[in-house]
Amino acid sequence: MKVGARFLSGFLLAFLLLANGLAFAEEEKPSAEFAVDALSQYVWRGFGLSDDSLVLQPSMTVSYRGFYANFWGNYDTDQDTDGKAKWNETDFTFGYTYDRLPHGLSLDLGSIYYALDGTDDSFEVFVGLSATCPVTGAALGIKVYRELSHYPAWWVELSAGKDFLLAWQGSIFSISASAMYLNSKDEGAYPEIDDPGDEFSGWLYLQLGAELAIPLSQYFTLTPKVYYTFSPSSDADDLIQEVSWDRHHDHFYGGVSLSFSF
Numbered sequence: 001m002k003v004g005a006r007f008l009s010g011f012l013l014a015f016l017l018l019a020n021g022l023a024f025a026e027e028e029k030p031s032a033e034f035a036v037d038a039l040s041q042y043v044w045r046g047f048g049l050s051d052d053s054l055v056l057q058p059s060m061t062v063s064y065r066g067f068y069a070n071f072w073g074n075y076d077t078d079q080d081t082d083g084k085a086k087w088n089e090t091d092f093t094f095g096y097t098y099d100r101l102p103h104g105l106s107l108d109l110g111s112i113y114y115a116l117d118g119t120d121d122s123f124e125v126f127v128g129l130s131a132t133c134p135v136t137g138a139a140l141g142i143k144v145y146r147e148l149s150h151y152p153a154w155w156v157e158l159s160a161g162k163d164f165l166l167a168w169q170g171s172i173f174s175i176s177a178s179a180m181y182l183n184s185k186d187e188g189a190y191p192e193i194d195d196p197g198d199e200f201s202g203w204l205y206l207q208l209g210a211e212l213a214i215p216l217s218q219y220f221t222l223t224p225k226v227y228y229t230f231s232p233s234s235d236a237d238d239l240i241q242e243v244s245w246d247r248h249h250d251h252f253y254g255g256v257s258l259s260f261s262f
């Protein structure tokens with residue numbers, strides 16, 4: 001708890017210092033994006049949280065002068081054994097992005113509140129750094145999450161991606177790769193399966209992804225997408241298989257997103 005308190009204090013201090021600098025920023029207009037994803041499965045950090053059902057995931061993001069707020073939800077069209085659909089998660093993210101650091105670095109910090117159906121809600125704070133490599137054009141990033149409520153854990157995510165502008169209708173083809181390290185502080189939520197009295201600590205999963213953003217008009221974009229997640233060790237295999245609803249340790253899924261932005 002002392003580590004978590006120090007992390008939260010430092011997070012709040014950085015947030016206030018950055019917000020104070022906004023008084024010198026040039027005038028900007030607010031922006032907004034509304035989107036809905038239709039996916040073959042809901043996968044969160046390697047865990048399959050749906051089984052043999054289509055999921056719909058609407059989201060809304062409003063941004064202004066680096067600050068942003070996001071609403072996101074998950075609607076499982078066939079969650080229960082009797083075939084009933086259920087809205088089982090609502091997430092609220094508030095953050096700030098500062099993109100004027102030296103060497104092209106951007107700082108992102110904020111918090112996520114997970115309102116969950118059938119289990120305790122969750123609250124995280126996060127901080128991340130990202131930049132685009134001037135040689136390859138690849139976007140590289142690292143982000144650290146700290147769960148502060150019912151499932152205490154540290155999550156560290158490494159990510160890389162690259163966009164390719166296509167001649168066809170100004171479409172953008174994107175590829176991505178990410179890896180997540182989990183240092184759990186709760187043996188009940190994320191146990192070491194071979195030793196249930198201990199918490200899991202190690203690389204949890206790797207993910208590969210591909211997306212094709214197709215502009216339909218000035219405001220609408222259609223994006224087919226596909227992902228593959230897999231665990232890098234037998235211990236991670238066991239944990240993901242134990243927690244996932246489909247009892248699999250790897251997941252191949254995808255779908256399509258329709259977004260409206262202005």
